[in-house]
Amino acid sequence: MDRRSPMSIPAPARSPRISPRCSPCSSPATARRFKDDIEAMPRNIDKLLYTDLLPFDITGGPETREFLNRVADISTDFVEKTFDRGCKILDFHQPEQLKEVLDLEIPADPLPLDQLLHDCRDALKYQVKTGHPRFMNQLSCGLEVISLGGEWLTAAANINMFTYEIAPVFILMEQATMRHMRKVIGYKNGDSIMAPGGSVSNLYAALAARHKMFPEYKEKGLLALKGQLVMFTSVHSHYSLKGAAASMGLGTDNLVLVPVDDKGRMIPAELDRLIEEQKSKGNLPFFVCATAGTTVMGAFDPLNPIADICEKHKLWFHVDAAWGGGVLLSRNTKHKMAGVERSNSLTWNPHKLMGVLLQCSTVHFQEDGLLISCNQMCADYLFQQDKPYDVTYDTGDKVIQCGRHNDIFKFWLLWRSKGDSGFEKHIDHLFDMTAYLVEKLKTNNDKFELLNDEPELTNVCFWYVPYRLRTMKPGPERHKLLGEVQPILKGRMMTAGSLMIGYQPLDHHPNFFRNIISSQAVCRDDIDFMIVEMDRLGYDL
Numbered sequence: 001m002d003r004r005s006p007m008s009i010p011a012p013a014r015s016p017r018i019s020p021r022c023s024p025c026s027s028p029a030t031a032r033r034f035k036d037d038i039e040a041m042p043r044n045i046d047k048l049l050y051t052d053l054l055p056f057d058i059t060g061g062p063e064t065r066e067f068l069n070r071v072a073d074i075s076t077d078f079v080e081k082t083f084d085r086g087c088k089i090l091d092f093h094q095p096e097q098l099k100e101v102l103d104l105e106i107p108a109d110p111l112p113l114d115q116l117l118h119d120c121r122d123a124l125k126y127q128v129k130t131g132h133p134r135f136m137n138q139l140s141c142g143l144e145v146i147s148l149g150g151e152w153l154t155a156a157a158n159i160n161m162f163t164y165e166i167a168p169v170f171i172l173m174e175q176a177t178m179r180h181m182r183k184v185i186g187y188k189n190g191d192s193i194m195a196p197g198g199s200v201s202n203l204y205a206a207l208a209a210r211h212k213m214f215p216e217y218k219e220k221g222l223l224a225l226k227g228q229l230v231m232f233t234s235v236h237s238h239y240s241l242k243g244a245a246a247s248m249g250l251g252t253d254n255l256v257l258v259p260v261d262d263k264g265r266m267i268p269a270e271l272d273r274l275i276e277e278q279k280s281k282g283n284l285p286f287f288v289c290a291t292a293g294t295t296v297m298g299a300f301d302p303l304n305p306i307a308d309i310c311e312k313h314k315l316w317f318h319v320d321a322a323w324g325g326g327v328l329l330s331r332n333t334k335h336k337m338a339g340v341e342r343s344n345s346l347t348w349n350p351h352k353l354m355g356v357l358l359q360c361s362t363v364h365f366q367e368d369g370l371l372i373s374c375n376q377m378c379a380d381y382l383f384q385q386d387k388p389y390d391v392t393y394d395t396g397d398k399v400i401q402c403g404r405h406n407d408i409f410k411f412w413l414l415w416r417s418k419g420d421s422g423f424e425k426h427i428d429h430l431f432d433m434t435a436y437l438v439e440k441l442k443t444n445n446d447k448f449e450l451l452n453d454e455p456e457l458t459n460v461c462f463w464y465v466p467y468r469l470r471t472m473k474p475g476p477e478r479h480k481l482l483g484e485v486q487p488i489l490k491g492r493m494m495t496a497g498s499l500m501i502g503y504q505p506l507d508h509h510p511n512f513f514r515n516i517i518s519s520q521a522v523c524r525d526d527i528d529f530m531i532v533e534m535d536r537l538g539y540d541l
């Protein structure tokens, strides 16, 4: 192939004439007019319409700038309120009430800019502030300001990540960041891709595993298989594994759920036994998923013993570290994932422990070349092989999507701002706050009961005990009543708008709270507040 750089291609004799209407900077006269306009005061923009802004009105530069500055101000006001402990986390309305206070109908004709700015303000006004220091409801909490800056610019650049042709800078940025992550994981070479969420990342891993074992499946489908494929994961794993089994045509019955110990960790001997059992039935085990940081309890499956079993049976070893992957960034916590470098693939969501803005998910492979060989379809209109650059930079054919959103800029910029050492501090802070919370719950053990005394991650699972149940003797009846109280307390928190913590049942346990610390905004005072506030709201239940 001719590897001439585009620079050496001779320029056409005369450049085509460009209409100044299409490109305001293309002639000195229009460039000057543009500059004067920026310096001029914009007209009052309130009653203007979208047609008064760029590109509809080519002289609308100052008005466009004014409009976007006002949108940025609304956004910044929201950020300030998010971190103001005097502001509520949410102003809760029932759906019917909310429909009354918001005008959500699409109008027949254009609305003026002041109405649109009003709409922007309202949209945020009734929105939950997930970056509030007392929002502990989700695995992705917090609002990293640097990451937000990256997201603003990502929206402005508005590119699609399928080819180097369209996204040269962001493709290289993604490659550099993914390479850095693989180094942290301990993969020597490998390949990675950013996917729309951990669930899809897990699906990519299972697809690659099947492709590795049955390369003909891609063309021949089910007939290429020599028997029933079976996957294994723990009973506490994320439900996306069931989704993968269903969407890959295995059926959820062929996702075997391995029992866990009392801390929620997969029991390796049980895995081994269940693999043997499937083999003896004539089925084909091919994929094992260990979880590093389970969604509810935050448990880490023991990776080295599971890797040994996968080696013994020659199975693909995937680690779902969507939630826990961040522990690899600190010398104090990375031992929790000892053995991770022995895995074939790993899912890691930077939008969880690392605090990157939603959505940001990555999946990594030990072996290079599998993603492309598994998913490539060679669409001629996007992935021409005779482009004027090295087409291996076109990532679009590695995925089952066509276009891909740019999720890298907000992530890369955040990592640049902190460096590796800053991210180590970031992770350590989350674990320090968690240790403080556990200590507080233990010293208030008349009001709070821990499900697990020694959480492995920042998930802290506990019951709040209202006054009337404090003296009741332990047993199934009290257990049941405790389970009924937690959702009522959650309702009171939402109405008060002062605190948000998620709850759920698990195995034989009735509803309990699962507090998550994954925001840098959380400090000791917030934890002290939480203890007092839950008792204030729940004492009489």
Ligand SMILES: *Cc1c(COP(=O)(O)O)cnc(C)c1O
Pocket: 139, 196, 197, 198, 199, 200, 237, 238, 240, 291, 293, 294, 295, 320, 321, 322, 323, 349, 361
């Ligand atoms: C959150 C989570 C997922 C799913 O990630 P999404 O980005 O929500 O699709 C998968 N596995 C685990 C362990 C998780 O915690």
